[in-house]
Amino acid sequence: MNVDDVVLKTEELYYRYPTRNDYALVNVNLSIRRGEFVAIIGQNGSGKTTLIKHFNGLLKPTRGRVIVDGKDTTQLPTSELARSVGYVFQNPDHQIFAETVKDEIDFGPKNLGFSQERIEQARQRVLAEMGLEGLEEEMPFQLSRGQRQRLAVASVLAMEPVILIVDEPTTGQDWRESISLMELIFQLNKKGHTCVVTTHNMNLVSLFARRVIVMWNAEVYMDDTTQKVFAQVDRILKAGIKPPEVYNLARRLLPDVQLERPITPEDLGDLLMKVKDKFHR
């Protein structure tokens, strides 16, 4: 791994909320490299959101450091870190305010002082990427929940951040909308964006993330490739996480198979093909 590829790093990060006595984050040491697609998972209250709020300086470490794109987050306000880190909040209605989709997307770039030409280019690009073309003059509050969520992502992407952080992007959405949004984020990742997503949906994690960080009791409990994390069932169950359904199905169908665990329906299909002889017998 090239050290220069690290775009986000936490060093002995501790955080305690002013109103609480216990730590919300304990000794978190992470490195996220350029182009990674990372899922942060964990039970409610495990520290996921607290951790990602450190990535753009919304929270400042009680102890330790967070380095984003070479910048120490304690030295810069969130509004400045927004150049490097795009943060999409769980509820799109908490950020939408403009009268038109176009104005909503332009808000961030204008704050960053982009030229008019660059703003227009960025707008056209994110409208296309997020599948919102033709809705420029629509009123954001009249869009569907899924469209509003995509608008929230678009308005952050327009600022051309190095890292995109998305907090619980699929909350309150049906499976089709969830898949559609995650697919869009996945496409952004393929284009080179570093993506960090928090979610409770393990099926989506198994489908899209290449690396999984499991938070438990304010600590990083596991940090590995998606396959290796879900292969350690006992450990993730201990952290209160249920493996993806397809994984449970594979275990029930093939309890004796010692091959690497399948994590997507396609993987399961491949695995079943490999052991089909056993079924025939």
Added chain:
Amino acid sequence: MAFVLQMLELGKLRSPIHSLDPRAKLLWWICLIIVPILVTNPFILLVFTVWIWIMAVLARISYKMYRFLIITYPIMVGFIVLTWPFFYPATEDQFYFFRFGVLHWSLEGTIYALAMGMRIILALTACTFFVMTTDLMGLASAVGEFMQNKLHISYMYPLMVISSFKFLPELSGDYVTITDSFRSRACDIDTGSIVQRFRKTIPVAIPLIDSMLRRAMRISIALELKAFDVDIKDRTFYERYVFTWKDILFVLTGVLAILVSVLAIVLGVAKVDMYL
């Protein structure tokens, strides 16, 4: 705003003062607001202010009060002390620091401004103490119970007040989240001139109002589903508030403050004029 909303949350703490009947604290607060209306002698006002601070220690909120008042004291009082002397009537027998045409600043004007400042300090300290020691939901509930049982006024009105207090923490949470989301889009609402800051808060207000309206809609539906507004007389209340001897004693300390003020008036020491 978030700080003020957090301040309201302190009313739920536990202490000998917090455990008193909210109506007793309301009456006590009214007494302490009457005192600076009756008295302008800064020394008497200072004694009452110190008394409230001692009570704040008993209520375990002295540090929280300090944090709030350390910001508001200088703003409120500083403005009075800096401007009032210019408007104090100019007479020949005053000691002037400077006098240029209609502009003047005298020792007497400064003392008078300090006395006015002390009145503000006492009122502000009493209000802060009251808010930080009283669960406003409890107060609304107690007043609602009183209104229904003694005045035969529908419980619906106090319930509206209770509900609005109940959702203050959620409003506070929404406000923090919304301002965070704007910061994440490079809109720093904490920097710039007052006019710039005000302009930056307008976009914040829109999602905040939107979220409040959505919540109000959800709550109203939930209330109707739970048979709210069915015409039933003699509705009971979840909590019953009864005045105890502690509450009576507490109210009496407030009444005592008024009596001391009246005594000061009778003795001719209540007004700042005695120093002028």
